[in-house]
Amino acid sequence: MLQLGVAEPMRECEYSQISTRSSTPMETPYKKRTPKKRKWQAFPGRNKFYCNGRIMMARQTGVFYLTLVLILITSGLFFTFDCPFLSVQLTPAIPVIGGVLFVFVLGTLFRTSFSDPGVLPRATPDEAADLERQIDVANGSSSGYRPPPRTKEVVINGQTVKLKYCFTCKIFRPPRASHCSLCDNCVERFDHHCPWVGNCVGKRNYRFFYMFILSLSFLTIFIFAFVITHVILRSHRQGFLNALKDTPASVLEVVVCFFSVWSIVGLSGFHTYLISSNQTTNEDIKGSWSSKRGKDNYNPYSHGNIFTNCCAALCGPLPPSLIDRRGFVQSDTPQPTPPTNGITMYGSTQSQSHMAAATPLMQSEPVILTDEASLPGRTLLGGPCSGALPLGGQPTPPTSTPNLSCDNGMLPTRNDHSEAHHHHHTDGVHHHFLTPEEAPSPPGMLPCGSPLGHSHTLQGFYNPASQDSLHEDSVRGLVKLSSV
Amino acid sequence: MATHSLQDMRQQAAIAAKVFIQRDYTNGTVCQFQTKFPSELETRIDKQQFEETVRTLNNLYAEAEKLGGSSYLEGCLACLTAYTIFLCMETHYEKVLKKIAKFIQEQNDKIYAPRGLLLTDPIERGLRVVSFRKQCDSH
Numbered sequence: 001m002l003q004l005g006v007a008e009p010m011r012e013c014e015y016s017q018i019s020t021r022s023s024t025p026m027e028t029p030y031k032k033r034t035p036k037k038r039k040w041q042a043f044p045g046r047n048k049f050y051c052n053g054r055i056m057m058a059r060q061t062g063v064f065y066l067t068l069v070l071i072l073i074t075s076g077l078f079f080t081f082d083c084p085f086l087s088v089q090l091t092p093a094i095p096v097i098g099g100v101l102f103v104f105v106l107g108t109l110f111r112t113s114f115s116d117p118g119v120l121p122r123a124t125p126d127e128a129a130d131l132e133r134q135i136d137v138a139n140g141s142s143s144g145y146r147p148p149p150r151t152k153e154v155v156i157n158g159q160t161v162k163l164k165y166c167f168t169c170k171i172f173r174p175p176r177a178s179h180c181s182l183c184d185n186c187v188e189r190f191d192h193h194c195p196w197v198g199n200c201v202g203k204r205n206y207r208f209f210y211m212f213i214l215s216l217s218f219l220t221i222f223i224f225a226f227v228i229t230h231v232i233l234r235s236h237r238q239g240f241l242n243a244l245k246d247t248p249a250s251v252l253e254v255v256v257c258f259f260s261v262w263s264i265v266g267l268s269g270f271h272t273y274l275i276s277s278n279q280t281t282n283e284d285i286k287g288s289w290s291s292k293r294g295k296d297n298y299n300p301y302s303h304g305n306i307f308t309n310c311c312a313a314l315c316g317p318l319p320p321s322l323i324d325r326r327g328f329v330q331s332d333t334p335q336p337t338p339p340t341n342g343i344t345m346y347g348s349t350q351s352q353s354h355m356a357a358a359t360p361l362m363q364s365e366p367v368i369l370t371d372e373a374s375l376p377g378r379t380l381l382g383g384p385c386s387g388a389l390p391l392g393g394q395p396t397p398p399t400s401t402p403n404l405s406c407d408n409g410m411l412p413t414r415n416d417h418s419e420a421h422h423h424h425h426t427d428g429v430h431h432h433f434l435t436p437e438e439a440p441s442p443p444g445m446l447p448c449g450s451p452l453g454h455s456h457t458l459q460g461f462y463n464p465a466s467q468d469s470l471h472e473d474s475v476r477g478l479v480k481l482s483s484v
Numbered sequence: 485m486a487t488h489s490l491q492d493m494r495q496q497a498a499i500a501a502k503v504f505i506q507r508d509y510t511n512g513t514v515c516q517f518q519t520k521f522p523s524e525l526e527t528r529i530d531k532q533q534f535e536e537t538v539r540t541l542n543n544l545y546a547e548a549e550k551l552g553g554s555s556y557l558e559g560c561l562a563c564l565t566a567y568t569i570f571l572c573m574e575t576h577y578e579k580v581l582k583k584i585a586k587f588i589q590e591q592n593d594k595i596y597a598p599r600g601l602l603l604t605d606p607i608e609r610g611l612r613v614v615s616f617r618k619q620c621d622s623h
Contacts, residue, residue, distance in 0.1 A: 107566050121610035130504050154509045163509065171612060175509055189513065211563070301512055303551075312551050315559030317577045319549070322610040 040325040044122055045185040053325035055114040057198045058183050064113055064198030071109070071216070074256050075102045077249040078223050082230045085247075089233055094226060101219040108212035109197060116321040117202030118188035120169060120177060128170035135165075157300035176301070178282055191274075192281045201281075204321065207314045210271050217261075217268045224257035275313045276306040505538065505614040515545040517606070517614050525616060528599050537591055537603070541614065544587065548580035581607060 040053035048057050057064070075098070083095040123131065135150055150165030152172055163172045166179050169186045173179070178190035180200045189203035201209045227250045234243035244251060274284060278301050283289060289299035303309050503525055508518040519538045521531045558576055562569050588605050596603050602617040609615060 104566070111567065120612070123612065124609070126502050127504055127609070127613055127615075130502070156510060156512050161509075172506075174507065175513055308551075311556055315556045315563070316551055317549055317555045317559070318562075318575050319577055320575070320581065320607075322607070 037329045038325070039323070039327045039329055042329055043323070043325070045119065046183050047119075047185070049325065050114075056116050056325060057113055058193065058195075058200065060182070060195065061198040063195040067109070067196045070256060070260075071102075071105060071219075074223060074253050075219070077253050078227065081247050081249040082223075082227050082253070085230055085234070086226055090229075098219070098222060098226075101215060101222060104215045105212065105219050108208050108215060111208040112194075112201070112205045112212050113197045113199050115199075115205045115208070116323060116325070117200040118190075118204040118319070119183075119200075119202075119321075119323050120171065120174070120186040120188060121323050122168070122186075123170040131165075131170065131172070159298065159300040161300070176280060176283070189280060190282055204319060210268075210275065210314065213264055213268045213271060217265045220257050220260045220264055223253060224261060227253045227257070276309050278302040278309040278313065501618050503616040503618075505616075507612060508542075514549055515606075515611050516542045525601075528601055528618075529596070533595060537595075538614065540587065541584065541606075544580060544584050548577045548584075 038053050040049040040056075043049070046059045048059060048061065049055065050057070078098065079095060079102075083098065086094045150172070152163040152165075154161055154163055154175070156175060161175050163175060165172050166186050168179060168184060171186065173186055174188060176189045177186050179186045180190065180193050182193050183200055185200070187200050187202035189206070191201040191206055191209075193200045194209070197209065197212070199205070230247065231240075231243055231250050231254075234246060237243075238246070271281075274281060277299060279289060279299060283299075287293060289297060291297055303312060503522050505517050505522065508516045510516075517538050519535050519542075521534050525534060555576055584607075585605055588603055592603050596616070597619075600619045602619055604615045604617065606612070606614050
């Protein structure tokens with residue numbers, strides 16, 4: 001059912017990109033006064049903005065509302081039904097502590113969901129052209145066939161790191177950055193895209209995300225413990241069944257908390273490990289810095305000790321947003337290239353010269369894009385669980401090759417890697433990483449029991465023959481189709 | 485190739501007007517720019533001046549991202565006040581960004597504008613590049 005809804009929002013978005021900004025190319029006799037647009041209105045990524053650009057979220061926010069509703073309902077029931085009894089019988093500190101935890105959870109959730117995760121703005125046409133020129137010079141200009149994948153190597157603290165060129169954003173990605181195909185943005189220090197908070201988790205909101213899951217773990221354990229205490233205390237007086245009859249809400253709370261505890265606490269533990277070793281989820285899953293790769297493989301970003309890593313991640317300076325959502329669009333400054341799919345290619349660039357500079361870069365792409373753009377499953381998988389899948393899980397798309405350039409285009413199977421990964425969180429949640437070869441076959445029912453499980457969307461399946469994000473979307477589309 | 489010639493020409497014209505200094509990632513993800521002197525600027529400014537400018541910029545960015553007692557304090561205080569403190573106060577990073585903007589303005593006024601160049605603040609380019617724009621078409 002969700003599938004049918006996808007094509008329209010996608011098209012709406014594309015049409016709105018072309019709408020007002022493509023000015024009439026010829027000189028008009030009188031100047032039309034167009035109202036000044038804010039930059040968020042012309043933002044090329046797939047994000048939603050609210051409150052005139054102050055709030056920024058991913059496209060699919062259904063699961064975020066689910067998270068919010070679960071937290072509000074469970075906490076609401078706790079404060080309404082359990083707290084009166086407990087504050088009288090035990091201590092009034094219980095609702096107070098619960099209240100503080102609740103406020104903290106909501107605060108960090110909103111902060112994670114609404115803030116810019118560290119999106120890298122796309123290159124202006126001038127920059128893109130300059131980079132192209134440099135690459136052509138380096139490779140020797142190629143004509144006809146698609147140029148080889150663009151990577152740059154850089155040595156950081158003794159480790160060789162490959163910087164990949166992002167075809168969508170037209171930049172060389174900084175180390176640790178990754179392109180989120182759900183949001184169609186490159187994000188700095190990309191951790192993962194979290195559907196539960198409805199946003200990517202990256203450099204700017206990682207600490208809020210961590211605080212959120214940590215405080216949510218405490219809140220869940222807190223509610224779980226005290227609801228059970230409540231039921232036990234009542235049972236002493238009335239007997240178990242009567243107690244349950246008096247507080248039916250407690251049953252619901254216990255059920256929700258029981259399933260949440262496993263996944264949330266596990267996730268907190270996992271992220272605590274990541275923070276202390278200064279890795280991102282992306283790097284950990286790919287095994288970028290694991291010693292299994294080689295004796296000399298170590299994490300060049302780690303500060304050396306756990307304490308410094310934690311402090312740096314949680315209390316370090318908060319970098320500002322690079323995308324300036326609420327600034328006004330200057331009609332004379334060069335705008336970054338619009339979302340590069342075959343349909344909107346010629347819209348929304350400001351001036352003729354910039355268009356001229358931009359189009360050669362995109363000439364080679366439309367042939368492939370128009371084929372893939374027709375697949376319906378394009379934006380779906382990051383979103384709320386579809387009817388076909390049980391709550392909480394989504395078949396995660398093919399992951400990127402660990403550290404390899406896009407030359408070979410081969411993906412190792414990830415299943416064994418991910419299952420054996422002991423850092424990977426808990427029993428309640430399983431993830432299947434499908435390779436593109438496996439993708440067309442139905443994934444079956446994913447045993448994701450917990451409603452608050454977590455899915456990681458990993459990026460960067462680079463096939464030099466096509467645009468990365470759209471290719472990934474098309475594979476996802478295949479998976480989606482097969483799972484229905 | 486013939487079909488692209490007009491676009492190439494425009495591209496060349498567009499490119500020749502701007503020189504981009506890319507990021508230098510050898511120290512990790514900290515914001516630093518390459519100090520290598522680009523050949524297109526050889527006729528306009530001297531190497532020393534250029535390197536001095538870029539080095540100062542690099543130092544300022546390093547200061548913005550420095551981990552130390554004061555930044556930890558700010559982080560902890562912010563956490564305790566649920567980040568509401570930033571409604572009244574600017575982050576350390578933002579303060580340094582203002583310093584950088586002032587520095588760039590100064591450099592433009594004193595050094596680069598007289599030579600027909602305009603240095604743009606990297607924050608306007610998402611901290612990806614430092615760009616020099618050639619103002620007058622003297623040649």
